[in-house]
Amino acid sequence: MAVPVIGVLFEPSFWLWVAVYAIVSLSLNIEAGVTGIPNFGKHLAVLVGAIVAAALPGYLGLALLPADVKQQLEAMTGGQLSYAGSYNTLIADALSRYFAEHPALSLALFLLVLVVAALVGAAVGWLAAYPAARLREDYLAITLLAAAEASMIVAYNAPQLGGTLGLTVPNTLVWLDNIVSRLGVSDPHTVSTLIITALVAVVVFAYLELVLRSPMGRLLKGVRDNEAAAESLGKDVTRIKLKTLMIGSALAAIAGALFMTGSLGWMATSYNRVSWTFWVWAMMILGGMANNLGTLLGTFILVLVRQMITYNKTLIAPYLPFDPAWLDYLVLGALLVVVLMVRPQGVLPEKTMYPLPRSRLEEKAKSLGAPASGRGAAR
Amino acid sequence: MPISLVYLENSLVYSNALVLLAIGLTMTYLTTKIPNFAHGSLAIIGAYLLFTVVAVYKASIALGFLAAFLAGAAAGLLEYLLVLRPLQRRGTDALGLMIATLGVDIFLIGVLNIYADIVRGMNPVTGTSRDWSLRSFVLTRVAGLTEGTWISIGLVAFSLIALYLLLTRTKFGVAMRASIENPQLAQVLGVNVDLVYAVSWLIAGGLAGLAGGLMSFVLRINPATGSLEVVSVFAASIVGGLQSLLGGVVGGYLVGLSETIGTRLLGELLGLTGITAYRKVVSLALIVVVLLVAPEGLMGVNWRKLLRRMRGKAQKAEA
Numbered sequence: 001m002a003v004p005v006i007g008v009l010f011e012p013s014f015w016l017w018v019a020v021y022a023i024v025s026l027s028l029n030i031e032a033g034v035t036g037i038p039n040f041g042k043h044l045a046v047l048v049g050a051i052v053a054a055a056l057p058g059y060l061g062l063a064l065l066p067a068d069v070k071q072q073l074e075a076m077t078g079g080q081l082s083y084a085g086s087y088n089t090l091i092a093d094a095l096s097r098y099f100a101e102h103p104a105l106s107l108a109l110f111l112l113v114l115v116v117a118a119l120v121g122a123a124v125g126w127l128a129a130y131p132a133a134r135l136r137e138d139y140l141a142i143t144l145l146a147a148a149e150a151s152m153i154v155a156y157n158a159p160q161l162g163g164t165l166g167l168t169v170p171n172t173l174v175w176l177d178n179i180v181s182r183l184g185v186s187d188p189h190t191v192s193t194l195i196i197t198a199l200v201a202v203v204v205f206a207y208l209e210l211v212l213r214s215p216m217g218r219l220l221k222g223v224r225d226n227e228a229a230a231e232s233l234g235k236d237v238t239r240i241k242l243k244t245l246m247i248g249s250a251l252a253a254i255a256g257a258l259f260m261t262g263s264l265g266w267m268a269t270s271y272n273r274v275s276w277t278f279w280v281w282a283m284m285i286l287g288g289m290a291n292n293l294g295t296l297l298g299t300f301i302l303v304l305v306r307q308m309i310t311y312n313k314t315l316i317a318p319y320l321p322f323d324p325a326w327l328d329y330l331v332l333g334a335l336l337v338v339v340l341m342v343r344p345q346g347v348l349p350e351k352t353m354y355p356l357p358r359s360r361l362e363e364k365a366k367s368l369g370a371p372a373s374g375r376g377a378a379r
Numbered sequence: 380m381p382i383s384l385v386y387l388e389n390s391l392v393y394s395n396a397l398v399l400l401a402i403g404l405t406m407t408y409l410t411t412k413i414p415n416f417a418h419g420s421l422a423i424i425g426a427y428l429l430f431t432v433v434a435v436y437k438a439s440i441a442l443g444f445l446a447a448f449l450a451g452a453a454a455g456l457l458e459y460l461l462v463l464r465p466l467q468r469r470g471t472d473a474l475g476l477m478i479a480t481l482g483v484d485i486f487l488i489g490v491l492n493i494y495a496d497i498v499r500g501m502n503p504v505t506g507t508s509r510d511w512s513l514r515s516f517v518l519t520r521v522a523g524l525t526e527g528t529w530i531s532i533g534l535v536a537f538s539l540i541a542l543y544l545l546l547t548r549t550k551f552g553v554a555m556r557a558s559i560e561n562p563q564l565a566q567v568l569g570v571n572v573d574l575v576y577a578v579s580w581l582i583a584g585g586l587a588g589l590a591g592g593l594m595s596f597v598l599r600i601n602p603a604t605g606s607l608e609v610v611s612v613f614a615a616s617i618v619g620g621l622q623s624l625l626g627g628v629v630g631g632y633l634v635g636l637s638e639t640i641g642t643r644l645l646g647e648l649l650g651l652t653g654i655t656a657y658r659k660v661v662s663l664a665l666i667v668v669v670l671l672v673a674p675e676g677l678m679g680v681n682w683r684k685l686l687r688r689m690r691g692k693a694q695k696a697e698a
Contacts, residue, residue: 032474036474038474038477038478040416040477040481131666131667131670131671132670134674135670135674137473137474137477138412138413138414138473138477139617139670139674141414141477142414142613142617142666143666143667143670145416145609145610145613146610146613146614146659146662146663146666147663149606149607149610149659150610150659150660150662150663153607153656153658153659153660154656154657154660156656157655157656158656273606274485274488277481278481278482278485281478281481285478321496321497321500322492322493322496322497323492323496325492326489326492326493326496327489328489329485329486329488329489329492330486330489330490330493332482332485332486332489333482333483333484333485333486333487333488333489334482334486335482336478336479336481336482336485337462337479337482337483337486340466340471340475340478340479340482341465341466341469344469344471344475
């Protein structure tokens with residue numbers, strides 16, 4: 001069984017999973033790990049981002065088509081020209097072909113999708129949290145979870161998104177696919193999605209790391225550790241929580257949009273609680289809450305575990321009276337509880353962040369006439 | 380289109396199930412101070428036990444509900460004893476405990492899925508172990524109402540009376556109320572708080588099991604049903620205020636009826652089809668409104684004071 005384990009590391013699809021989950025788990029880390037907001041509706045933001053990526057290229061792309069191309073399409077569909085209708089696959093293919101001929105348009109649409117996804121994600125994050133942001137954390141957790149579940153059911157039944165059948169979505173990344181395929185890659189679309197997603201993940205990591213080291217980061221930790229103290233120092237705790245959720249949701253929505261663009265097929269049930277809330281929480285807790293590097297490590301480990309289960313499914317299936325996919329659930333559920341019991345701080349525990357480098361702090365302490373600092377004296 | 384008797388009966392059965400779930404959720408909330416996110420899946424465990432007894436072994440429904448109660452109770456008790464109590468002893472904070480119940484929920488969904496796969500091989504009468512309903516088993520009309528409706532009314536009445544007698548008329552019930560109100564003081568006075576909490580989880584799990592059985596009369600059940608229905612259960616408990624068992628009863632009926640009859644009326648008013656999609660939105664809306672207007676829930680509102688103030692305003696307006 002060693003072969004699939006090593007083999008998986010050379011698959012671009014594996015690294016695409018890692019990159020997408022890295023963005024989502026890092027965004028959860030700033031909300032839950034650093035600020036202490038129990039966002040049990042993480043899949044709401046991912047879902048919203050994916051909806052934007054599924055709807056916008058189709059509807060806007062169709063509206064932007066020149067009249068002659070439209071007429072050609074209408075001739076094929078018998079006058080029907082609705083993106084989510086029964087000719088969805090045909091229209092999506094035609095749009096993809098048109099985008100391939102006009103790379104600038106597809107690039108513009110792709111960037112627009114990311115921007116709109118981030119904005120809508122931030123708005124939804126604020127809306128879902130607003131009713132309970134003032135209340136105790138358990139109310140907030142319940143409200144966020146309820147909002148996410150209700151939204152998913154509505155999205156699953158929405159005729160504008162193809163209802164329970166889902167949608168085929170035109171490819172807005174075709175401009176990069178063309179460049180990548182010239183390099184002789186076998187699966188250009190996955191690779192080009194991976195390139196963009198990895199770039200975004202790196203930027204997100206750098207940004208959140210900077211936030212964590214800044215005075216803002218210390219404020220967020222202060223909100224988590226002692227709300228009353230933060231409030232007594234004049235900080236508006238509710239507003240800080242809402243802002244953090246907006247940033248976290250915007251980032252998760254971008255990840256959802258990228259994932260959707262990578263898969264090119266919309267299905268509301270793909271953005272469920274297990275995949276985009278439970279797994280993400282497990283990644284963050286296993287890696288270490290409030291530690292971005294730890295969160296990345298947890299993400300890598302759990303994506304690997306999940307891929308290994310998927311790869312080895314067919315090997316163990318004959319020995320089980322049930323579908324081995326459910327082992328996923330048992331492993332994940334047990335893992336969450338066991339980590340909480342055995343190592344609640346995670347693989348890489350939270351580090352104390354000093355406002356200045358350690359040596360400068362010691363210098364300052366010396367100049368203030370503090371006793372000569374040995375190891376630990378400056379703490 | 381007027382709402383038919385069958386529709387009313389279904390919404391009553393659903394509301395009764397929600398009442399049992401909301402009471403259980405409130406009970407566990409009072410003991411551990413965190414919402415149990417696995418409560419919906421406890422109900423579906425009960426539903427699958429009822430399914431096994433009735434559809435696979437073709438035994439009586441009464442026996443099925445007994446099995447459902449016992450299975451739900453066992454699952455609830457184990458969740459508390461194996462997961463939540465050890466974590467509480469380690470000093471895990473509320474966030475950690477909530478995540479732990481999420482972990483239990485997903486574990487239970489996995490177990491239910493595996494169980495559904497195994498049961499499929501036992502050739503149940505309904506033909507499927509995923510997406511099934513026991514509706515056709517309880518359609519005989521007795522005195523105007525279906526059997527299922529009578530069963531749900533009977534179960535809720537029995538559970539409420541039993542719970543009321545336990546809490547007010549027995550020494551154990553008084554100890555239970557004391558340890559919920561003030562655990563330290565109760566412990567000093569010799570109450571075994573650990574035992575009391577364990578029994579609360581046992582009862583809550585059992586009631587959830589019964590409720591899951593009732594849900595299978597009106598909903599299509601699959602292993603993931605619980606993780607969706609938990610939204611309505613939370614809505615019911617929050618509307619009631621999360622602090623009082625009576626609140627769970629009121630909230631259960633309010634949420635259950637507005638989710639069924641309310642959604643239907645709303646759908647007709649707005650001309651929308653496919654109303655099932657909007658049921659959970661109604662629950663979400665109830666949560667939002669209650670949290671914005673009266674976060675302590677209906678039971679937390681001082682109705683007498685509110686009434687007096689409204690009357691005062693009305694008099695001022697007249698003057």
